[in-house]
Amino acid sequence: MSANDLNAEKHLAQVEGRYRGLLDAVPDAMVVLNQSGEILLLNLQAEKQFGYDRDELVGQDVNGQDVKKIIREDFAKRLLADGPGSAASAPALQMGRGREVIARRKDGSEFPIELMLSELESDDGIMFAAAVRDISVRKAAEKHLIERRHMEEALFVEKERAQVTLNSIGDAVACTDISGNITFLNKVAETMTGWSLQEAAGRSMTEVFRIRDDSSGETIPDPMEMAIKYDRTVHLPPNCILVRRDGAEIPIEDSVAPIHNRDGRASGAVIVLRDVSAGRALTRQLTHSAQHDFLTGLPNRLLLNDRISQAIAMAARHKKKVAVMFLDLDGFKHINDSLGHQIGDKVLQSVAKLLLECMRESDTLSRQGGDEFITLLPDLEHRENAAITAEKLLQATTNALSIDQHRLRITASIGVSLYPEDGLDASTLIKNADIAMYQAKKNGRQKYQFFKPEMAVRAEERQSVEEDLRRALADNETT
Secondary structure, eight states: OOHHHHHHHHHHHHHHHHHHHHHHTSSSEEEEEOTTOBEEEEOHHHHHHHOOOHHHHTTOBTTTGGGGGTBOHHHHHHHHHHOOSSTTTGGGGOTTSOEEEEEEOTTSOEEEEEEEEEEEEETTEEEEEEEEEEOHHHHHHHHHHHHHHHHHHHHHHHHHHHHHHHHHSSSEEEEEETTSBEEEEOHHHHHHHSOOHHHHTTSBHHHHSEEEETTTOOBOOOHHHHHHHHTSOBOOOSSEEEEOTTSOEEEEEEEEEEEEOTTSOEEEEEEEEEEOHHHHHHHHHHHHHHHBOTTTOOBOHHHHHHHHHHHHHHHHHHTOEEEEEEEEEETHHHHHHHHOHHHHHHHHHHHHHHHHTTSOTTOEEEEEETTEEEEEEEEESSHHHHHHHHHHHHHHHTSOEEETTEEEOOEEEEEEEEETTTOSSHHHHHHHHHHHHHHHHHTTSSOEEEOOHHHHHHHHHHHHHHHHHHHHHHHHHHO
């Protein structure tokens, strides 16, 4: 062994004796280098961390290819470019500041470390202590945190997208948990119910969404409970009303579906409500138009026939009478022809109001067209009840009417038929009341006349004569 080798071993022994105990007490892996980059010493933690025995690394030169044993190649190149080949190059490693690189164990496995250099004063000059800290746990935590943040960001974006979507649709959307307590309301649901999400959260579905049947007035069972119980989409019965927090009522339609968790079990429910006020109003308007006279708003022939049939059925059960009155205005044609249809229409509207004032709430006044009105009086005890009403109607039509600076007087003629003696159905009662009305006109107008069977005979004879005359006139025109 040469003198130089002996001196080197002696020097290593001196360094190891001076720093060994101190380095082994440090929790991090420590490697001591001289200014030439030669490894002089490493502690037990470094041996464990890299998987090498001390003798396999001591004397290795980190400025050469040996550094690749413990530092991954791409990181080793950068490290070698920085030093620490000399005291002048050592600052390039930023003394006292950590640098993250990828280390390599003896078995080839890699792990992240934080490498920090610091100077050690020695009789032989400056040495460098490399503190090596395994940051695998920290890196894993950072990676997990980043992934979690990305996931949270993705969930936030998805939630925000869903929130915007739910607040953009025109229907009310609400969600509940498995106990039926509110967990979500969109903006439409807040407006429709009068509850904010903050106020409604945690309250029961039935407290926030008070739903009842518009026909019966009864409260509807909680649809959320039904959806969860049967684990399927359910719907409210027709004609349901949502009672707002302030007591206002809104016609609604809905669908309710269960929400499932990852295991496929119901964990809550979602309800979608639609305000159908406009649709139902339009339906009512169309129904009203189909059953009422456009000029006076009175029931038309279709609705009248239905009400007469109902009145007959009721009278048959309770042994009561039903009266049908056919009223025709005397002289209306002259007013219509001389003053125009606009005045004539206003006369009909005014007469309708006067006639309604003479009737009971259970009675029906109908306009059949032109100047003809029909009155239904259900649930009568005696024939005289009809006579009293007929007198009232005649009296009402004698009142002078002020129409657009015109003062007009009209009269009326009324024919009356009774169930069951004058007919057993609506069409027969109306026909016989019409026949009686013509008899009242014949008797001098401004009168009422009850139907008599002989009137029908005369009416048929008159109709037969009229048909013969028309036929004769037609024959004369062709000859």
